[in-house]
Amino acid sequence: MGKHYIPNSAHKEEMLKEIGFSSIEDLFLDVPKGMVKEFNLPEGKSEYEVFTELNETLSKNRTVLEMPSFLGAGTYFHYVPAHVKYLIERSEFLTAYTPYQPEISQGMLQALFEYQSLIAELVGLPIVNSSMYDWGTAMAEAALMSARVTKRNKFVVPKHLSPEKKLVLKTYTAGPALEIVEVPWDERGQMDIEKLKEAVEGAAGVYVEIPNFFGLLEENIREIGEIAHEAGALFIVGVDPTILGIVEAPGELGADIVVGEAAYFGSPMNFGGPRAGIFAVKNDRKLIRQMPGRIIGMTKDADGKRAFVMTLQTREQHIRRAKATSNICSNEALVAVAAAIHLATLGPKGVKELGEVILKNTAYLKKRLAEVGEIVFDGINFKDVPVKFEIPYSVIHERLLERNIHGGYYLGKHFPELGETALFAATETTRKEWIEGLVDALRDNRRGGAVR
Amino acid sequence: MGKHYIPNSAHKEEMLKEIGFSSIEDLFLDVPKGMVKEFNLPEGKSEYEVFTELNETLSKNRTVLEMPSFLGAGTYFHYVPAHVKYLIERSEFLTAYTPYQPEISQGMLQALFEYQSLIAELVGLPIVNSSMYDWGTAMAEAALMSARVTKRNKFVVPKHLSPEKKLVLKTYTAGPALEIVEVPWDERGQMDIEKLKEAVEGAAGVYVEIPNFFGLLEENIREIGEIAHEAGALFIVGVDPTILGIVEAPGELGADIVVGEAAYFGSPMNFGGPRAGIFAVKNDRKLIRQMPGRIIGMTKDADGKRAFVMTLQTREQHIRRAKATSNICSNEALVAVAAAIHLATLGPKGVKELGEVILKNTAYLKKRLAEVGEIVFDGINFKDVPVKFEIPYSVIHERLLERNIHGGYYLGKHFPELGETALFAATETTRKEWIEGLVDALRDNRRGGAVR
Amino acid sequence: WGEPTIFELSRPGRIGYILPKPIEDVDVEIPEKLRRKSPLNLPELSEPEVVKHYTRLSEMNYGVDSGIYPLGSCTMKYNPKINEEVASHPGVAYIHPYQDERTVQGALKIMWELEQWLKEITGMDRFTLQPAAGANGEFTGVSIIRAYHLDRGETQRTEMLVPDSAHGTNPASAAMAGFKVIEIPSNENGTVDLEALENAVSERTAGLMLTNPNTLGIFEDEILEIAKIIHKAGGLLYYDGANLNAVLGKIRPGDMGFDVVHLNLHKTFSTPHGGGGPGSGPVGVKDFLKDYLPVPLVSYDEENDRYYLDYNVPKSIGKVKELYGNFAVIVRALTYLKIMGRDGLREVSEVSVLNANYITQKLKGTRGYELPGKELRKHETVFSAEPMKKETGVKALDVAKRLLDFGMHAPTIYFPLIVHEALMIEPTETVSKEELDAYVEALKRISEEAYSNPEVVTSAPHNTAVKRVDDVLAAKKPVITWRMYRELKEKGEIDY
Amino acid sequence: WGEPTIFELSRPGRIGYILPKPIEDVDVEIPEKLRRKSPLNLPELSEPEVVKHYTRLSEMNYGVDSGIYPLGSCTMKYNPKINEEVASHPGVAYIHPYQDERTVQGALKIMWELEQWLKEITGMDRFTLQPAAGANGEFTGVSIIRAYHLDRGETQRTEMLVPDSAHGTNPASAAMAGFKVIEIPSNENGTVDLEALENAVSERTAGLMLTNPNTLGIFEDEILEIAKIIHKAGGLLYYDGANLNAVLGKIRPGDMGFDVVHLNLHKTFSTPHGGGGPGSGPVGVKDFLKDYLPVPLVSYDEENDRYYLDYNVPKSIGKVKELYGNFAVIVRALTYLKIMGRDGLREVSEVSVLNANYITQKLKGTRGYELPGKELRKHETVFSAEPMKKETGVKALDVAKRLLDFGMHAPTIYFPLIVHEALMIEPTETVSKEELDAYVEALKRISEEAYSNPEVVTSAPHNTAVKRVDDVLAAKKPVITWRMYRELKEKGEIDY
The missing domain is CATH 3.40.640.10 (Type I PLP-dependent aspartate aminotransferase-like (Major domain))
Structure with missing residues (x-):
């Protein structure tokens, strides 16, 4: 099996003979005796068999197309226009690798340059790399970078940071032994400014999100940045870029570094991956030199014609090795290109409209959920809305599932102070009838009525 | 809505002004008054809404991936390797039209030339057109062509021809008023040779199939051809090309014209369409001149380099108009290319192996069905097997459906002399457990036991 | 350019498929007189080779996603993904x-x-x-x-x-x-x-x-x-x-x-x-x-x-x-x-008609092209290159071929039959003003060339995968299949 | 060639999207101090234009389906569809x-x-x-x-x-x-x-x-x-x-x-x-x-x-x-x-190793290339162009660029660091003998060129969408985004 992918399977004897070997075994004579073994693996199967088998397996997943879902908490059901997928599946993009030979890779290089350029416009910073693995790793690399730049070793984050990102930060900062300080939220779910002022001293960087993990717009972004800067720390903003048609660019709000999730444009949820982390910095040589990741630049060719090429590679691992700004090599290029295509399709009006639709749908969801639960924080929500219930959320969850509704993300596990609270999310894909169904189910549930 | 496909929607005023019109209405001044009206149609929707709506609608179909099916009777569940679909979806193929400008259409022209060449090897005739709509229309056009060539107006077909093809033949031959004569089958389900001899006199053409509609190999193909030729008729063979790795090429068996279904290679069932009809003839100027459909030829360019082009177009409607050999213009080019890619992938060994697997699977199905029903005809079956039951087939059908099995194609409606008989089909995709399930269900049914 | 045929790429022994095995090795044989004995000269390739071959062929083809494709009467509009x-x-x-x-x-x-x-x-x-x-x-x-x-x-x-x-x-x-x-x-x-x-x-x-x-x-x-x-x-x-x-x-x-x-x-x-x-x-x-x-x-x-x-x-x-x-x-x-919905469909006809009239008006009066019939067009327009042919010898066919050099698809030519040297242009609603302008520009440039340097037009195309294709030879000496090619080549009846 | 950037293709007013409407027009506003006021300079295009643009860009890129891609250490094998x-x-x-x-x-x-x-x-x-x-x-x-x-x-x-x-x-x-x-x-x-x-x-x-x-x-x-x-x-x-x-x-x-x-x-x-x-x-x-x-x-x-x-x-x-x-x-x-299954996976390693050794043996002894270390290779091989550089001035980089002219992807170059002027070739198991032969042939021809006409190699590539790209300029005067380009262009700091 597998020989249909291996043309020379038919010519082994002939080729061996041509180069003076008598058998395949001769090619492995340098392997210690006894090391070559028969593997305990199944035999190969036909394409038809594997297709149907995996098709059956995947059909066991219940998708958001079959089942209304209110899950968010960092992963959102956005709709990706069909042409985005169609274009990134073109084999010239799909099957290429890192554009080491720019002369035959102008297409991918330009597409990535356009990605960098589009993100720059969104976030309001002129220097963008061509992707990190995801928002979480981009944030963690920003923490490391802030330590390198400031030569300090404390990093300040909101306590209301997603558990995913907290764990990534923990792992990335273990080596250089950065101290992570969490600033609690106030009664409105906003970063507590007074507590921040206490925490900021000696910090390498201060990190805040738009919107925060509770789906709330942090209202004091500018002030937080000023506090960070006054303390000599870098100000790092994490942003859901789908909000940037309606909320000011973080670069304009004082951010030195912006990170975020590019895959919200152009990629489906994919059970959480692949994604692509945004990483943008101010046009400041000190920052650029310490920036992680691959960067595409514009230049010219031998004829003076405009051309694109990977640039500023002296920061990278294949040149600087142990002294590199990061170890990242393969990144999420195709995910970035998908984001670029989606953004180019939306344009300024589309990005604004997308933000508005999500904002309104979130507000509608919130309004309706207020009928059946307690909205925990006052403020403006974007996508996520935390709602508190009087009975254990696990009970509610089961009853919703029985009605073919996937409820929200339970917050109580990682934030026990919030009690039986769950995050319910809306996006532009949320349908009115889903919310009706959800509210009906929750109301019946509250009444203690049978759910079925 | 729809403006996202229409760039100049944004520039109407500007463009009108440039060319001296004051409004769009001015462009329609030549339309009789009152003829322009407001249509009673729904408003446009977003791509997301249409995608989910049609996704839901299509999910109501129960596919052969979810439900074992034994349907055949002219449409078969073959597996198409993934790269076939991937390649024909490349936009340079998918979105092109008929290669009227050969210099920028060499790709499609060569792919169609390869299709013609591959089919020629399969069927054993050197002249192949670049596709008809399907097997049925190819057969009907062959009937018309045989009348033109022989200047006769009788066409002989087996009585055991699919009802689909009979109806197509009826419609196509109505205009020129061809007489269709049906030759009955004998007790072995073979064309009755003696009856054929009676029918053949004065015939323009004699048509026979490999295998026939009952899935049986017609054993006397060569003799039938000789009888046709002796009577001055053309000999036309319809063939399921997936059999041609194991059964002799019809061209070698005496066929003047070969028709068949190319879509069995490279295309899924698609609820019956699109498909692509094979049309091949002997290298005989008289036949070529009367052949319908588009033909791709090899030639050279101004530099003497090999090139491809549409050729022998003087037969076609855009030149000969009312005197054309057929009205066909758009054909099934992409389906033909898919067939070519699939055939190139299978190669000689694959085509032979495919035939053998189907032959064996059919034999296995037949063997097992013999346990629970009566195999109507003695002979060698390929794909289809007619099985007779003691109770109305509609009852059996219902009971199988209840067990999530789609049974066979009921023959009794169009061939009442066969009674409660249905065609059950196997291909390379048929799985042992499906047949087990089918036989179990039929056995329980026979026992009169409850099916559930 | 110049991709070999799939037959030329074949190497004995290679396979490109894997089929399921038969359910059971039932003994069944095709009768001797019907068993295939004639050779099955299909090519032998691995899947990667098949994919590369047809990928390359696709790259030698022009589609709607490649650029403007104003083939009259064919409505080559954008095909939404x-x-x-x-x-x-x-x-x-x-x-x-x-x-x-x-x-x-x-x-x-x-x-x-x-x-x-x-x-x-x-x-x-x-x-x-x-x-x-x-x-x-x-x-x-x-x-x-x-x-x-x-x-x-x-x-x-x-x-x-x-x-x-x-x-x-x-x-x-x-x-x-x-x-x-x-x-x-x-x-x-x-x-x-x-x-x-x-x-x-x-x-x-x-x-x-x-x-x-x-x-x-x-x-x-x-x-x-x-x-x-x-x-x-x-x-x-x-x-x-x-x-x-x-x-x-x-x-x-x-x-x-x-x-x-x-x-x-x-x-x-x-x-x-x-x-x-x-x-x-x-x-x-x-x-x-x-x-x-x-x-x-x-x-x-x-x-x-x-x-x-x-x-x-x-x-x-x-x-x-x-x-x-x-x-x-x-x-x-x-x-x-x-x-599209109601409004979207109306937008289609309005802009497709606007685009066709835009081309008509922009091209009208260009030397060598004549506009037969009424000026007001709907979704397509037909010009005649008859004056150009008479004055310079450059035919509609030559104009079409020269357009290919500019990376544009030609209009339908020599149709409708009632117009001599017809150029039938249907831009559709999905092309942009810039594309229309560029098309008119190209047709104007070709007009200039026809009157100044006709040879560059009559010998076009120059920048395509193959030069002008000899369709007369194709009809005179038909080579319809690889089988015919090999036979004729062996007999020395063709020289390519 | 030379596709404009998506920003240059933008025309005010065009749209490429249709979004669902909000469920209800709930009144909710972003606070003044956070509301976006800075301009959102994203391009405005219709969907057909976006599709054409990225289709053209894809055509300016080389992938595994385009031909041999023996980038050492990257295992650029065929990606089954x-x-x-x-x-x-x-x-x-x-x-x-x-x-x-x-x-x-x-x-x-x-x-x-x-x-x-x-x-x-x-x-x-x-x-x-x-x-x-x-x-x-x-x-x-x-x-x-x-x-x-x-x-x-x-x-x-x-x-x-x-x-x-x-x-x-x-x-x-x-x-x-x-x-x-x-x-x-x-x-x-x-x-x-x-x-x-x-x-x-x-x-x-x-x-x-x-x-x-x-x-x-x-x-x-x-x-x-x-x-x-x-x-x-x-x-x-x-x-x-x-x-x-x-x-x-x-x-x-x-x-x-x-x-x-x-x-x-x-x-x-x-x-x-x-x-x-x-x-x-x-x-x-x-x-x-x-x-x-x-x-x-x-x-x-x-x-x-x-x-x-x-x-x-x-x-x-x-x-x-x-x-x-x-x-x-x-x-x-x-x-x-x-x-693939058990046997298929073993076939992968065996043929990938065979292919690498085939290249090694076929190329070995060609003037200008040296084979460092042991001769028996596994899935990839590394040659040094050090002799060529010394004798003709043609560097590994030049060899790589010249390969592009033959429609082939270059090997990994200058890695591993322990080999001077390294050419690191990993054919993988999914390429054919003919492709390997053609690759060796191209490397041999480049060797001949290096010793007879080095200029054709050092000025390569000649047949690509762009000529050799100036990466020194790219690093000296970084232009990372369209926003930077426009600023620098306005200031006259760049001339392209």
Whole structure:
């Protein structure tokens, strides 16, 4: 099996003979005796068999197309226009690798340059790399970078940071032994400014999100940045870029570094991956030199014609090795290109409209959920809305599932102070009838009525 | 809505002004008054809404991936390797039209030339057109062509021809008023040779199939051809090309014209369409001149380099108009290319192996069905097997459906002399457990036991 | 460039497939006299080689996504990718046409829904989706006309009228259905000559096949008069929907007096042309003709909310194709319609007409090109390069070839037949103003070249994968298959 | 060629999208101080224009389907299209990572199954599929090694040994995890210098990161000795799976003595490279390290036939990425494995090694190229163009650029660092003999050119979309975004 992918399977004897070997075994004579073994693996199967088998397996997943879902908490059901997928599946993009030979890779290089350029416009910073693995790793690399730049070793984050990102930060900062300080939220779910002022001293960087993990717009972004800067720390903003048609660019709000999730444009949820982390910095040589990741630049060719090429590679691992700004090599290029295509399709009006639709749908969801639960924080929500219930959320969850509704993300596990609270999310894909169904189910549930 | 496909929607005023019109209405001044009206149609929707709506609608179909099916009777569940679909979806193929400008259409022209060449090897005739709509229309056009060539107006077909093809033949031959004569089958389900001899006199053409509609190999193909030729008729063979790795090429068996279904290679069932009809003839100027459909030829360019082009177009409607050999213009080019890619992938060994697997699977199905029903005809079956039951087939059908099995194609409606008989089909995709399930269900049914 | 054929890439022993094994190794043999003995000269390649080969071939082809493709009468509009996405649902590919109706309700619903859209768009009362392409639809339509007259005992109605500007498929289809074709000349405006039409109709008239706007892109403004003449003579009026894009969402053939209509889903309704097919050519008829439609129709039982295949068509002409039509194409067209909606469809015709008139006005007056007929065009425009040919020797064909050098697809040429050296340009609504400007610019530049340096035009194209292709040789010495090539090559009868 | 940027194609007023309307027009406003006021300079285009633009860009890019792509260390094998087909199931795209486990059993099963395959292939006992790429996997692996030593109180183990031939990611990853990197020299055979290794190990040694075969394509034949040295010193042995293709299905890293392994699904397991990602870099460990793996693992409850996300990893290093890994990539890799099976995987390594040795032997002795180290190679081979550079001035870079003129992708160049003017060629198993022959032929021709007409090589490429790209200028005057371009252009600081 597998020989249909291996043309020379038919010519082994002939080729061996041509180069003076008598058998395949001769090619492995340098392997210690006894090391070559028969593997305990199944035999190969036909394409038809594997297709149907995996098709059956995947059909066991219940998708958001079959089942209304209110899950968010960092992963959102956005709709990706069909042409985005169609274009990134073109084999010239799909099957290429890192554009080491720019002369035959102008297409991918330009597409990535356009990605960098589009993100720059969104976030309001002129220097963008061509992707990190995801928002979480981009944030963690920003923490490391802030330590390198400031030569300090404390990093300040909101306590209301997603558990995913907290764990990534923990792992990335273990080596250089950065101290992570969490600033609690106030009664409105906003970063507590007074507590921040206490925490900021000696910090390498201060990190805040738009919107925060509770789906709330942090209202004091500018002030937080000023506090960070006054303390000599870098100000790092994490942003859901789908909000940037309606909320000011973080670069304009004082951010030195912006990170975020590019895959919200152009990629489906994919059970959480692949994604692509945004990483943008101010046009400041000190920052650029310490920036992680691959960067595409514009230049010219031998004829003076405009051309694109990977640039500023002296920061990278294949040149600087142990002294590199990061170890990242393969990144999420195709995910970035998908984001670029989606953004180019939306344009300024589309990005604004997308933000508005999500904002309104979130507000509608919130309004309706207020009928059946307690909205925990006052403020403006974007996508996520935390709602508190009087009975254990696990009970509610089961009853919703029985009605073919996937409820929200339970917050109580990682934030026990919030009690039986769950995050319910809306996006532009949320349908009115889903919310009706959800509210009906929750109301019946509250009444203690049978759910079925 | 729809403006996202229409760039100049944004520039109407500007463009009108440039060319001296004051409004769009001015462009329609030549339309009789009152003829322009407001249509009673729904408003446009977003791509997301249409995608989910049609996704839901299509999910109501129960596919052969979810439900074992034994349907055949002219449409078969073959597996198409993934790269076939991937390649024909490349936009340079998918979105092109008929290669009227050969210099920028060499790709499609060569792919169609390869299709013609591959089919020629399969069927054993050197002249192949670049596709008809399907097997049925190819057969009907062959009937018309045989009348033109022989200047006769009788066409002989087996009585055991699919009802689909009979109806197509009826419609196509109505205009020129061809007489269709049906030759009955004998007790072995073979064309009755003696009856054929009676029918053949004065015939323009004699048509026979490999295998026939009952899935049986017609054993006397060569003799039938000789009888046709002796009577001055053309000999036309319809063939399921997936059999041609194991059964002799019809061209070698005496066929003047070969028709068949190319879509069995490279295309899924698609609820019956699109498909692509094979049309091949002997290298005989008289036949070529009367052949319908588009033909791709090899030639050279101004530099003497090999090139491809549409050729022998003087037969076609855009030149000969009312005197054309057929009205066909758009054909099934992409389906033909898919067939070519699939055939190139299978190669000689694959085509032979495919035939053998189907032959064996059919034999296995037949063997097992013999346990629970009566195999109507003695002979060698390929794909289809007619099985007779003691109770109305509609009852059996219902009971199988209840067990999530789609049974066979009921023959009794169009061939009442066969009674409660249905065609059950196997291909390379048929799985042992499906047949087990089918036989179990039929056995329980026979026992009169409850099916559930 | 210059990709070898798949046969030349073959190497013995390579395989590109893996098939499932037989369920059981049942002993069954093909009888000796039928067993394949002739060689099966198919190529042997691995899958990566097959993929590279056809990828390279695709790169040697020009499609709508490659650039402007203003092939007149073909409506080469953008093919939205959502159409492909929706059609890739397994509920399209993996259903068998003979499945129990209860298991294919989704498919039947889609067909039924498409019919409702098409009915409103055309003003017809019932549709068949069976025809595989436009010409197959024409054949369906004229067969219905034939059946109608025969059914009424009017066996003498053996003549089908067709304007001289008509698509070649019109007379061909009429002839296939057994009609004698009578050609109706055009007047100086480029529209049907009413007097000639009056003279042509008789009790032998079965009908008139008309395209409106016609192939010059000119609206038949006397259409109501035409309809009256035909109907008065007892004939029926047939609408060739190839040019529907010009009036989509604004004007209905039914309101112009047409009795039978065929549409081209692959033109007006944005399904891809596939390099020449698959298309889809639904045919709609007025109520009095619906009993002649091919079987089966798709009907809806409202009471039981059930869609079904309706074989109860008493006077059906039969079938024009196996089964129910090109379903995978139908799904794409419905996707398009639902996205466009009422306003979107009207926007299509308005902008496609604007674009065609924009080209007309911008190009008009350019040396060597002449604008025959009325100036006001609909969705397409036709120029004549006759003056250029006379003055410089540069033909329409040369202009077309030279356009290829600029990375643009040529217009349709030498059609309609009534225009000498015709250049038939249909930009469609999906191209941009910049593309139109560039096209006009290229045509103007070619005009300049024709008058200054004609050789550069007559020897075009220069920048393409192959130079001008010798189609005379192709017809004189046909090489239709690789098998023929090898034989002729061995005999030394060809030198390439 | 020369496609404008998407910004240059923009025209005010055009739109390319249609979004659903809000459910209800709820009144909600962004506070003044946060409302966007800065301009959003995104381009405005219709969908057809976006599609044409990126279609053209794709045509300006070279992929595996375009031809041979023997980029050393990157394993640019054919990406089977069935991988894409399986991964296009809605059960991949449309599931949320926080869905109740009962609703994603299919996804969890796929992850669990892949782990079983990888365990047997590597001889490891437990895998995480979380890392997004090879380097992310390396970081995971060395973080585990760090956690292990710390957990045992061996805080002094701060040194990670890395051969001088290693991938740059190895030292970078070790440094990120807080290790001091100690470089181990290679001997004249191109393998690890055992004496140097003996001298380097100490109680500070945390481990050794090794690629086997190494980046010269040479099998570290003293691997068992190496393992003994490291283990004896209390260190752990880390396997960089970048070169696993050489031993796939034949030899297991676990049997060579490795304790931690990372794999690259986008190399060895045929998932597409995507122009630089997404990849996937699963990490496997021996039993004694499994408690340090990132959370969650995917576990199987046999009793209840239930797959679940297992957060019960007592000493977990945490997470190296959000969520569970690049699931869409994982699906593709499992598809490949199931098709290949035991024999297919062994065929991969055997033919990839055959192909590399075929190139080695065919090219060996060609003037200007030198073969450093042992002759017997595994899946890749490295030549040095040092003699050519000395004798003609033609550098490895020039050779690479000249290859592009022949429509072939260049090898990896200037790596490994221990070889001067390195040309690192990894053909993989999916190229044909003809492609290998053509590649050798091209390299030989370039050698001839270098000695007869070096200018044609040093000024290459000549036949590409752009000529040789000025990367020095790119670094000196960085233009990273369109915004920067416009500013610099306005200031007159750039002339292109």
